[in-house]
Amino acid sequence: MKLLEIWKSFFPDRNDSRNIVKDRLRLILAQDRCAVPAEVLTLMRAEILAVVSRYFEIAPEGTEINLETDDRTTVLIANLPIVRVKPLEPAKEVTVSFVLDLN
């Protein structure tokens, strides 16, 4: 047992800046390496919103659509607060046509 370790066992410090920077870097690099161009995300957000808006009225403030990466898996997280359900319109054909290559 080292003196410093004894000291640290009394005063555990999980938030030392070394671990903070490592956690931040892991997240940033995962996003960088995944490399989805910003314009693709913007386009996808607009299309997702257009589709969902046909069925629900969405509160625009609070709307969030983002890619999040954790432990080498990337997920798309959409947070769309619904104000009310719209009456069902006759279905229109929606064509979503773009290819997203994550590699």
Next chain:
Amino acid sequence: MGRIIVITSGKGGVGKTTSTVNIGMALAQLGRKVVLVDGDYGLRNLDLLLGLENRVVYTSLDVIQKECKLEQAVVKDKRQPNLGMLAAPQSRNKTAIEAGQMKELVENLSQTWDYVLIDCPAGIETGFQNSVAGAQEAIVVTTPEIAPVRDADRVIGLLEAQPVQTIKLLLNRFRPAMAQTKEMMTIEDVKEILAIDLIGVVPEDQQTIVASNKGEPLVFGQSLAALAYQNIAQRLEGKTIDLLDLTKMNNIWSRIWRTLTTKL
């Protein structure tokens, strides 16, 4: 055919030029013929760190435009005859040459020199693309901080898409005391995050500033950073040399530190 190695980083100010100069000089001291090429068109600094700024007559642009011969443009170092330097033009911008021309230039140099070290400019645009064009090997310089590590990762990704065969990491400005108190990433942390092999670790050293003030490479002196660069040169030569034990630095603070960390 000599080895063509680009020293790059993405982020500016992490020690690309200092590393180029000192690795180059250390290799020259080992008896190798080394030429350093400044890839930073418009912001050249290599000549300053070598103290050769008053001896630059021609630049790499003059060679490309056939204003002079290649051998004429290489400035020989008087202190170390094995070392030469090819300056970049200061008045032109990065679009003055094309990647193909730079590739031809460094390949011509590699006919007569054992090592061609290219000091890459910061950034990942034209200047980077030009500097990387002819390189077979790359040394990516970073410091153990968030922005340089992120940029190093980006540069590694770009280098992997190039015909560069080997990519090694140089961790610069490392502060062992801060890593020990968990205020800075450790060598292992950076290695794990960037996932490439290490060519060396250079400690933060005040002598770096003194050396640049004088225009004398660090490896002329006795500092810890100088020793680190000499070890990197040996590793490039294929020798197996352990990393410096930076925790054994001989000052009062590290002694107190050692007392604290000694096993009871």
